[in-house]
Every structure is written in structure tokens, then in C-alpha cells.
Amino acid sequence: MQEIFIKNEKELVDFGKKIATTLQGGDILCLYGDLGAGKTTLTKGVAQVFGIKQRIKSPTFTLFNVYFIQLNGKSLKFVHIDAYRLKDEDELLDIGIDDYLGNTETICVIEWAEKIPNLLKKKKCVEIRIEHAPTGRKIQY
Ligand SMILES: Nc1ncnc2c1ncn2[C@@H]1O[C@H](COP(=O)(O)OP(=O)(O)O)[C@@H](O)[C@H]1O
Numbered sequence: 034m035q036e037i038f039i040k041n042e043k044e045l046v047d048f049g050k051k052i053a054t055t056l057q058g059g060d061i062l063c064l065y066g067d068l069g070a071g072k073t074t075l076t077k078g079v080a081q082v083f084g085i086k087q088r089i090k091s092p093t094f095t096l097f098n099v100y101f102i103q104l105n106g107k108s109l110k111f112v113h114i115d116a117y118r119l120k121d122e123d124e125l126l127d128i129g130i131d132d133y134l135g136n137t138e139t140i141c142v143i144e145w146a147e148k149i150p151n152l153l154k155k156k157k158c159v160e161i162r163i164e165h166a167p168t169g170r171k172i173q174y
């Protein structure tokens with residue numbers, strides 16, 4: 034596991050960009066951290082690398098947003114999930130999340146991944162933890 038310290042929002046976006054370059058179809062990026070830790074900010078960096086022009090907002094009310102991207106000449110979907118307001122995991126299953134999680138044509142980023150342990154049980158996830166630190170944020174990955 035690696036640990037780094039981030040001083041400001043821009044550095045977190047840049048970290049997201051760095052992580053994005055390691056992602057490929059089928060990957061699930063799980064983000065852990067309190068409200069305001071910077072999960073959405075990191076996701077913005079990821080989205081930039083994938084050429085997503087829309088403004089990335091936490092899909093808190095819609096639960097997830099789907100973006101169509103091109104990666105290495107392939108058409109993929111980028112799915113941004115926010116499980117914060119989820120009452121139970123079936124809610125995401127009911128709206129079809131299992132078509133996306135781990136699908137080789139999809140890259141998923143999940144905020145509040147700790148809310149969906151069962152959905153992720155048999156999936157391979159890349160985990161990133163963001164914590165408030167005196168100088169900004171601490172990231173473990
Ligand atoms: N060092 C830092 N790294 C990232 N964000 C920071 C930092 N310091 C302050 N912020 C602010 O913290 C907030 C993080 O919000 P957001 O990314 O939406 O968090 P989350 O999605 O985890 O709830 C932003 O408003 C950002 O400007």
C-alpha cells in the first residue's frame with residue numbers, strides 16, 4: 034500500500050488523472066472517505082483523462098451516471114456511482130447496476146463503496162482511501 038499527502042484540490046485532480054491512466058475496461062475503482070474528503074474531486078480527474086466534457090457531479094440522487102468514452106480505440110462506458118443515500122443494495126440492483134460492475138466494457142468509480150459490500154463481494158476492486166489531514170488530505174492506495 035502507498036500513502037501520499039495532497040495539499041489542494043488540484044493535486045487531488047492530478048492524482049485522479051494518474052490513477053485513470055492505469056484503468057481499463059472491467060475495472061472498479063472504490064473510493065472511501067467522509068463527506069467532503071474529495072471523492073468527487075478525484076473522480077473529476079479520472080473523467081478528464083477519459084475526455085468527458087460534462088461537469089462531473091456526485092450522482093447523489095440518481096445513484097449513478099453513465100458516460101460514453103473512447104479508450105485505446107474502444108468504446109467503453111464510464112459509470113460514476115454514489116452509494117451515499119442508498120437504503121439497501123437492492124436499490125442499485127433494481128436499476129441494473131450488475132450490468133456494469135466488472136463488465137469488460139465498463140469502468141466504474143464508486144463513492145461510498147462501503148455501502149455495497151455484497152455487490153462488490155466477488156469483484157476485484159482498486160481501493161483508494163481519502164482522509165482529512167492537517168495539511169490537506171491523506172491518500173492510501
Ligand atoms: N487538499 C484538498 N484536496 C481536495 N479537496 C480539498 C482539499 N482542500 C479542500 N478541498 C475541498 O474539499 C471538497 C471535496 O469535495 P468532494 O470532492 O465533493 O468530496 P466527496 O465527494 O468526498 O464528498 C471540495 O470542495 C474541495 O474544494
Ligand SMILES: [Mg+2]
Pocket residue numbers: 072073091115144
Ligand atoms: Mg462526492
